[in-house]
Amino acid sequence: MAPKYKLTYFDITAFAEPIRFLLSYGQLDFEDRRFAVDGIEWPSIKPTTPFGQVPLLEYDGKVAHQSIAISRYLAKQVKLVGSNDWEDLEIDAAVDTIIDLRTKIVAYGYENDAAVKESKKKPLFEEILPFYLEKLEAQVQKNNGYLATGKLTWADLYFVALLQYFQFMLGKDLVENSPNLQKLKEKVLALPNIKAWVEKRPKTKF
Amino acid sequence: MAPKYKLTYFDITAFAEPIRFLLSYGQLDFEDRRFAVDGIEWPSIKPTTPFGQVPLLEYDGKVAHQSIAISRYLAKQVKLVGSNDWEDLEIDAAVDTIIDLRTKIVAYGYENDAAVKESKKKPLFEEILPFYLEKLEAQVQKNNGYLATGKLTWADLYFVALLQYFQFMLGKDLVENSPNLQKLKEKVLALPNIKAWVEKRPKTKF
Numbered sequence: 001m002a003p004k005y006k007l008t009y010f011d012i013t014a015f016a017e018p019i020r021f022l023l024s025y026g027q028l029d030f031e032d033r034r035f036a037v038d039g040i041e042w043p044s045i046k047p048t049t050p051f052g053q054v055p056l057l058e059y060d061g062k063v064a065h066q067s068i069a070i071s072r073y074l075a076k077q078v079k080l081v082g083s084n085d086w087e088d089l090e091i092d093a094a095v096d097t098i099i100d101l102r103t104k105i106v107a108y109g110y111e112n113d114a115a116v117k118e119s120k121k122k123p124l125f126e127e128i129l130p131f132y133l134e135k136l137e138a139q140v141q142k143n144n145g146y147l148a149t150g151k152l153t154w155a156d157l158y159f160v161a162l163l164q165y166f167q168f169m170l171g172k173d174l175v176e177n178s179p180n181l182q183k184l185k186e187k188v189l190a191l192p193n194i195k196a197w198v199e200k201r202p203k204t205k206f
Numbered sequence: 207m208a209p210k211y212k213l214t215y216f217d218i219t220a221f222a223e224p225i226r227f228l229l230s231y232g233q234l235d236f237e238d239r240r241f242a243v244d245g246i247e248w249p250s251i252k253p254t255t256p257f258g259q260v261p262l263l264e265y266d267g268k269v270a271h272q273s274i275a276i277s278r279y280l281a282k283q284v285k286l287v288g289s290n291d292w293e294d295l296e297i298d299a300a301v302d303t304i305i306d307l308r309t310k311i312v313a314y315g316y317e318n319d320a321a322v323k324e325s326k327k328k329p330l331f332e333e334i335l336p337f338y339l340e341k342l343e344a345q346v347q348k349n350n351g352y353l354a355t356g357k358l359t360w361a362d363l364y365f366v367a368l369l370q371y372f373q374f375m376l377g378k379d380l381v382e383n384s385p386n387l388q389k390l391k392e393k394v395l396a397l398p399n400i401k402a403w404v405e406k407r408p409k410t411k412f
Contacts, residue, residue, distance in 0.1 A: 051303055051341055062292065069298035076291050085282050086268065092275035097257055135257055 005030035008045070009055040010037045012204050015067040016055040017161040022071055022154060024197035026078030034202065068095065075154030087149045094139070094147040094155040101132045102162060109169030129170075133178050140180040145187065152188075160188040168206030211236035212264040214251070216243045218410050221273040222261040223367040224360075228277055230403035231363060232284030240408065274301065281360030293355045300345070300353040300361040307338045308368060315375030335376075339384050346386040351393065358394075366394040374412030 005023060009016035011034035023030045035041035046052050050065045057064045057073075064070050072092075075081050082088040108124045111117040136147075144150040147159060163185060166174045175181035188194060211229060215222035217240035229236045241247035252258050256271045263270045263279075270276050278298075281287050288294040314330045317323040342353070350356040353365060369391060372380045381387035394400060 050299075051306070052337070059292075064292075064295050064299060066299035066302040069295050069302050072298060073291055073295040076294075085279055086265075086270075088282075089270050089275050089279040092278055093256075093270060093272035096272040096275050100257070131258070 002029075003060040006033060006058040007031065007055060008033045008058070010042070011035060011202065012037060012165070012206055013161070014165045014206065017165065018071045018154075018158040019055060019057065019067060019074060020197065020201070021157045021161040021194060022074040022078055022080070025080070025157060025191065025193050026074070027193060028074070028077065068099065071095075071154060071158055075157075078154075080152065080154040080157065082149055082153065090148040091153045091155045094153075095158050097132075097136075098147075098155070098159050098162065101128075102166075104128050105166055105169050105174075125170075129174070133174070133181070137178050137180045140184055145180070145184060147184070156184060156188055157194070160185050160194075165206050208235075209266040212239060213237065213261060214239045214264070215261040216248070217241060217408065218243060218371070218412055219367070220371045220412065223371065224277045224364040225261060225263065225273060225280060226403065226407070227363045227367040227400060228280040228284055228286070228360060231286070231397065231399050232280070233399060234280070234283065274305065277301075277360060277364055281363075284360075286358065286360040286363065288355055288359065296354040297359045297361045300359075301364050303338075303342075304353075304361070304365050304368065307334075308372075310334050311372055311375050311380075331376075335380070339380070339387070343384050343386045346390055351386070351390060353390070362390060362394055363400070366391050371412050 005028055007016060007019055007023070007030055009019075013020075020030075020032065035045065045054070049056060050063070053065060055065070055067050055070065057070045064073070072081075072095075082091050104124060108117065108120045111120060140147060146152055147155040163174060175185055189198060211234055213222060213225055213229070213236055215225075219226075226236075226238065241251065251260070255262060256269070259271060261271070261273050261276065263276045270279070278287075278301075288297050310330060314323065314326045317326060346353060352358055353361040369380060381391055395404060
């Protein structure tokens with residue numbers, strides 16, 4: 001019997017949800033260890049992590065950190081990678097572009113100072129998001145309805161898994177006015193194993 | 207004859223230098239197209255890039271973006287990757303940790319507001335850098351003098367290629383008081399093809 005994966009993260013979607021999507025897509029059995037964002041567990045877990053961060057993925061006595069690195073590893077296990085090195089480069093570039101977008105959304109969403117947050121709002125909603133959405137729309141159109149290589153890859157699961165988190169941060173659905181991205185979202189959420197995961201996962205605010 | 211690589215970036219080390227290190231390490235012939243950070247070329251190049259960013263790598267009629275994705279692709283070509291998927295996960299996690307550190311250094315280094323920059327100085331120099339350096343020191347010690355997998359990988363080239371940029375941002379050598387990281391730096395810079403590259407590369411301030 002293959003060893004079981006154990007994922008450790010907060011009780012939210014955010015940076016761990018792409019990992020949960022990939023594990024679910026490949027029907028890899030995993031323990032989904034969760035703790036509250038503001039709870040008493042995290043301060044005792046944090047010092048035991050490699051660099052003070054989660055998610056962690058444990059497998060066969062080994063512990064891995066860094067969510068994108070973990071996602072890429074799982075993508076290889078569930079065969080959502082490219083057919084050659086250049087295709088993997090295209091997939092990695094798509095993921096890194098999603099991360100760039102994520103960084104900008106999170107810098108707004110996690111801003112605690114109301115005045116600073118307000119000052120970040122206009123550039124984000126009127127410049128940054130339209131810029132990325134227009135380019136990502138064109139990219140998905142060019143790639144046969146996917147982010148890279150003309151077929152379903154882990155970049156697509158990575159992106160769609162983050163959309164609930166983006167929705168919470170932005171107060172609206174990132175892709176609501178982007179038909180190609182909307183279709184991609186529906187397609188990924190209709191994959192039977194992803195659909196089953198989303199139905200059974202703990203309901204969280206973000 | 208194999209097609210030649212063409213790298214497009216500013217006339218600085220920064221995000222392109224790991225790519226130049228990897229191309230040089232593998233003796234892959236490349237055109238090193240550079241333009242000034244504040245020059246007249248960049249505004250005309252920027253709209254032609256996939257997401258308004260450089261570096262770009264061109265090869266055999268194709269264009270790639272995203273520096274980490276490009277570095278990982280080249281690492282496969284020059285055989286500086288892991289022996290299995292878990293080793294590649296460890297290498298990727300090391301690189302992503304270096305990126306986390308880079309993000310914090312750059313947020314300080316590129317801060318234009320003198321008062322804000324000063325307020326970022328103490329947490330960076332007294333908390334963030336010591337935290338990362340202590341953990342990276344231990345990681346290199348545990349991994350036989352390298353960042354991951356106990357042997358030379360692209361994570362090591364990635365890290366060392368960024369040190370000149372970090373030095374400029376911080377006003378001091380990041381690894382000067384970290385013996386394991388210092389030794390790693392010396393070891394990478396002593397690799398014959400890297401040594402030859404550093405000797406012949408254009409001299410830039412950062």
